[in-house]
Amino acid sequence: MNIPFSPPFIDQAVIDEVLETLQTNWITSGPKVKALESELITLTGTPAAVCVNSWTSGAIMMLNWFGVGAGDEVIVPAYTYCATALSVLHCGATPVMVDILDDFTIDPEMIRKKINIRTKAIIAVDIAGLPCHYEELKALIREPEIKVQFVSKTARQAGLGRILLIADAAHSIGAMYNEKPAAQQCDVTIFSFHAVKNITTAEGGCICLNLPEPFDNQEEYAFLKLFSMNGQNRDAFAKSKGANWRYDILFKGFKMNMPDICAAIGLAQIRQYVKTLLPLRKIISLKYGDAFRGYDWFIEPVMKSENREASYHLFPLRIKGITEAQRDRVIDELVLRGINVNVHFIPMPMLTYFKSLGYAIADFPNSYKQYSTEISLPIYPQLTDGEIVYITNAVIECVRLVTGVKKLVKVLS
Template identity: 50%
Template structure:
């Protein structure tokens, strides 16, 4: 029985929405992108959201808007996908990696210890869809000792008057923290709508803009929208209207816009996200948790408590007491049974590009420990309980063959 890791959720509604875009004769940025932005705003309970061509682009655009560049530092977790760090590097700043907690998310105390007068932002990552401790992170950046050494560069940083919090919520669309949905928890939140995410546009992402007063979030949206379209005052859709050909370029911007044909996929999905897609992912997650809680070797990831509820993006199963090599053997046995699994993530300091910059995994022991025993299981709506039962059996058999439990 062959089970893929993370196929996209494509039903008749998705196909119809995509066909609608194709038949309209307009497939790049236009009305469907605007509609998806409005649906994102409604879902997250915020004021403004801008759709872009990837979460990586979204992070870069936000950092650039904040005026972050050469000589600046941005604190990130060592346990994340490379895009978190690369976005920082691409604007010319230096990623300062800190360790995570046992729940996979950035450790606020490590953040506090890493802050210098060069720190301009912190990018917490909601691993597997489990929200970070945002209240504590804001307490850290608003601490008088921290604000006293904050060295603003440019009018936006001066107006904010503290280190910015930019949430990498690539995994957490639909998650909740203290009765608020992700998208509303930081100064900026960047969602990923990549093909393997809960909500997909094939490629894409969204920037949620929730800056405090005196910022005008609508004005920030207009600026970022202009910048993601090469600094051009009219998008292609507006230019295509009768008499709308004249435009200007007022900023040396970027090409980061989302096309309508991609937005159409997400538009169909977001309309049934809570009642169908998220609910079915929760069913799979809870099935696995119920079954693996019977095994003493299984460590279940956090997914629901009095404060937070995750988005069920990944099922990160940790195998107690195994070494990295044994974990790899377990994965090999699972793969031979044609169940596709993954590992999230190889910590950044273990990757060549960062290792060559002298980041050392020995400085991030919790990140390494989480990685060394973690296996990400398939989790998506198309998995019925029979398939889930098969996955559980395959994993149990592989663990038993490897460590005898």
Template identity: 55%
Template sequence: MKIPFSPPYINDSVKNEVMDSLESGWITTGPKVKKLESQIAALTKAPQVLCVNSWTSGAILMLKWFGVQPDDEVILPAYTYSATALAVIHAHAKPVMVDVNEDFNISLKAIEKAITNKTKAIIPVDIAGWPCDYPEINQLVIHKKGLFKPDNEIQEMLGRILVISDAAHSIGAAYEGKQTGVLTDVTIFSLHAVKNVTTAEGGAICLNMPAPFDNEELYNTLRCYSLNGQTKDAFTKSKAGAWSYDIIFPGLKINMPDVLAAIGIGQMEEYICKTLPERIRIFEAYNEYLSQREWAILPKYKSNKKQSSCHIYALRVSGINEEQRDQIITLISTYDVAVNVHFKPLPLLSLFKEMGYSIADFPISYKQYSNEISLPIYPQLTDEEITYIVKAVCESVEQVLYAQEKL
């Protein structure tokens, strides 16, 4: 039995939407993108949603819009994918890394200690689809308003640190009944190939800025920014007599094309009623099997406040180190089961080491990483395959643990 880690879920609805786009004669940004934006807005209740070509470009866009400068600081967790920090670097600001909690998510206490008068934004990350403690983070930035030093009109309007949720993993997750998408000023989903909802490559920015901001007006501004600062998109320009346009911003070229949005439309039609429940089924099955093992530290799917999107099943193995974890993964691979690790903390990566970040400053991040193994979780998995995956994992873990006991 051969089990890949995260193949895309392509159903008939996806195929039909893509063919409809191809046959329409229009494959770049147009009506399909608007429909996907509407679907995500309907799910999240976000006032406005802008689709772009990746999570990373969406984050760069929002930081540039907010006007961050080279001396400005943006707080983010050391435990995240590199894109979180790279977006800050590309926006010409400084990433300020802090440690995480035992649930992998950013530590509120660490954020509070890191805030200075140079802090312009905070980017909490919903690791594995588990929402961060957003009410507390939102209260913290209000409490720290006195430290905030605005440098432009937009920053003066907000009057505090901007909170951008890195919800790359968490479309469909919720905090106290509210969907990710409306828990912070801005939320950005990833629609990459391995995500719960995909457009092959893509991202979606949920705008939830408080008054006096007008989210519809902001959507129109950002849409223009995402199209090279052009006042008309190609779809509008293609209409008879509508060729004239202007360039009013030094924009980016990060729009999502219709042919990719079509994939997302097909997936969104079944996400809440079918594919998300299937992920929950698999998550709960893993928990049921693995709860019988003393060495298994199980991830949460639900609490009295939070509900995960079940994007990643982040198993942790008690009592092992990084080398033993890698040995276990090698053994699991002999069963033809693909597993993964989410993530290497940023200070372990060469780029960030060279910038002066040290993993010694983030002990919980390293502890979580060193014994984490991500198991396959996607709707196509059968009960037989889940049983086989658990067998491969348990036998591999126990082989390493047994060898350790013999030493």
């Protein structure tokens, strides 16, 4: 058997939407992008959505929008993909890394210790699709003793009057918080539509705005659409309609727009997401939990709690009491059996570039602890019941083989 880790969901609806786009002879930013933005507003309940060409582009745009630059700091978890910190570095600012909780989300108390007059934003990462503890984070940045430390350098910073809270929701489209879409919890939520995500546009992302007064989210949407197109006041689609050739450059923007040919893929998927694709992912996650629950080595991931429910983007299996080397051997054994798995994530302080900047994994013990025992199992709508059984049986056998325990204990509930 050969089971891929995370193939894209491409059905006839996706093919038809892409073919329709090709047949219109308009493949860059246009009506399909606008339609996808509209669907995202419906899904998230946020006031505005701006599609871009990647999560990273979205983060760089929003940090620039807020005026984050040299001398500023942005707090990020050490346990995330490199793009979270690289977006900060690309703005000339400094990523300040903090450790995580056992559920993989950023630790609010560690954030508190790092806030100072240079702190301009926090990027909280929804690992595996589980929302961070946003009520705690929002309460923290609104505390009088925290707000008084905030030093405004731009009009937008003065308008907000506090630290900007950004959700790195690359994994968490469709996640819920207090029975509402989790995207409503932060000032800014940024999704990824990379090929392995729950909804894909091959490459792409989206910025969802939920800015408080005095901001007008529609005005900021209009600005960001120009910002993603080099600051040009008339996009190519508008220029293609008649004699609209004249344009102006209003400010120094970026080239980060999403093309229609990519939006078409996501548009077909998002229309099936709530009723079909997301429930299928949840079913697979529950089957994994049922298969492993009771084994004394199984650390069950938090996929649903009192006020949070994940998007079931990953199933982050953790194996109690093993070393990093043993975890790697389990992965090797699974691959030999035709099961492609992954690890989410190698903490940034373990990566060469970040080590060269002075970050050290010894400063983030829980990040290392979670990483060293984690294996991300395949989870996507196309998985069959037979493949799920094959995967779970293989995991149980491979853990037994690597740990050397002749008989694994299954605790009776």
